[in-house]
Amino acid sequence: MEILKDVQAKGIQNLYRRNIERIFSALKVTTDFWKVVDYSDLPVPYASAIINSLLEKGLVKIENDEILLTEKGWQVCEEYQIGSYKDFSCEACQGRGVPFYKNTEFYRTFVEIAKDRPEPVQQFDQGAVTPETTVSRVLHMDMRGDIEGKEIIVMGAEDDLTGLAIALYGGYKRLLIIDIDERLIEFDNKIIKELGLKNVEARVHDLRNPYSDEFLGKFDVFVTDPPETFAAFKAFIARGIATIKDHGGAGYFGLTLRDSSIFRWQKFQKELLRIGAVITDIIQDFNDYMNWGYHEDTKAARVAPVKKAPKDIWYRSAWYRIELLPGFERTNDPISDEVFYLDEEGSTT
The missing domain is CATH 3.40.50.150 (Vaccinia Virus protein VP39)
Structure with missing residues (x-):
């Protein structure tokens, strides 16, 4: 994936394709950067570097501090068959296994x-x-x-x-x-x-x-x-x-x-x-x-x-x-x- 190579070229090596896909998955359900970090399970500097790369490529845009997938970004999701982030955590125990x-x-x-x-x-x-x-x-x-x-x-x-x-x-x-x-x-x-x-x-x-x-x-x-x-x-x-x-x-x-x-x-x-x-x-x-x-x-x-x-x-x-x-x-x-x-x-x- 070209985006991965771009981010790694900026000095962030501890990434692989799945990390990029998780950012896209998160962006399909939220425009909040901090929720993107949460849903993608990435260090903040890494998530930020990926978002900035997506901005440069016109795959996302930022309006009023909200991060939005562009039409081109949605097309990438479709091309790579990237699904939306999902959370099926137990509501009773909040996913901890201990209520x-x-x-x-x-x-x-x-x-x-x-x-x-x-x-x-x-x-x-x-x-x-x-x-x-x-x-x-x-x-x-x-x-x-x-x-x-x-x-x-x-x-x-x-x-x-x-x-x-x-x-x-x-x-x-x-x-x-x-x-x-x-x-x-x-x-x-x-x-x-x-x-x-x-x-x-x-x-x-x-x-x-x-x-x-x-x-x-x-x-x-x-x-x-x-x-x-x-x-x-x-x-x-x-x-x-x-x-x-x-x-x-x-x-x-x-x-x-x-x-x-x-x-x-x-x-x-x-x-x-x-x-x-x-x-x-x-x-x-x-x-x-x-x-x-x-x-x-x-x-x-x-x-x-x-x-x-x-x-x-x-x-x-x-x-x-x-x-x-x-x-x-x-x-x-x-x-x-x-x-x-x-x-x-x-x-x-």
């Missing part, structure tokens, strides 16, 4: 508490998922046997209040929540104290620093939310694995196709296998992110072919679960600031 309302009391309690949560800040690459997402995470963890009687650490992921949600849910043996953001830890500790929650502790901790012995090999389950450069992913997952007691331990985290390509997912998955983990669950689009207030300051806003900010949920990530096998690799090295840089795929920090 958040299965525990109504837990859901209502969490929603009431979370409404006063600190707002996400760009400094720490934060973005909060919907309350339904957080509740579904906890229910999924319990369904997989990773809460009741377990010692759990939630590390660098409290912008979603997942640690606090587990604390409210209960059933664990011990829960430790660590995050660099003092606001989140103060919020958690306030709720923990007010409700008299037991066997839970929230502390400020910078994951760039190696763990002390009190963290190493002391937990059954970790939850984290790694930045999506390969170096950052590798470093954050290593931090999680360092806390696990023994084989059979589990880890949870999210990975997007909004800040990473499928090519990078391959690198992520190879690294997991190398260190002795096996992927047991990948639930695509499990995590729905609410739009963050600093969008206009992101690379995503700068490279988008439209100026209109997203109105609906468009940023989603898959929910991964891994389990550790005998002989898994445990490391505890310092993490350099350099791993957090933006690259050609990342754009939302």
Whole structure:
């Protein structure tokens, strides 16, 4: 496909024909750029580059920040037999396989508490998922046997209040929540104290620093939310694995196709296998992110072919679960600031 060659000639190599077809499929049902990104499962810079190429070839036009297929664009869809984007996700569970309302009391309690949560800040690459997402995470963890009687650490992921949600849910043996953001830890500790929650502790901790012995090999389950450069992913997952007691331990985290390509997912998955983990669950689009207030300051806003900010949920990530096998690799090295840089795929920090 000529369009693919044009985009690759501009320096974006991690694409193939299917990616172009997905953009066309999305454009057949929406004129909103951010929904195109969502439906096509592409990093924002890649989707933007494809749209710009389509503009140059007269296959789309932009009017009032809406992207419209031209007659020529519709002809391309017909020529290559490109169908419309379709979504047959279960409406009851929103495609997660875990209906958040299965525990109504837990859901209502969490929603009431979370409404006063600190707002996400760009400094720490934060973005909060919907309350339904957080509740579904906890229910999924319990369904997989990773809460009741377990010692759990939630590390660098409290912008979603997942640690606090587990604390409210209960059933664990011990829960430790660590995050660099003092606001989140103060919020958690306030709720923990007010409700008299037991066997839970929230502390400020910078994951760039190696763990002390009190963290190493002391937990059954970790939850984290790694930045999506390969170096950052590798470093954050290593931090999680360092806390696990023994084989059979589990880890949870999210990975997007909004800040990473499928090519990078391959690198992520190879690294997991190398260190002795096996992927047991990948639930695509499990995590729905609410739009963050600093969008206009992101690379995503700068490279988008439209100026209109997203109105609906468009940023989603898959929910991964891994389990550790005998002989898994445990490391505890310092993490350099350099791993957090933006690259050609990342754009939302």
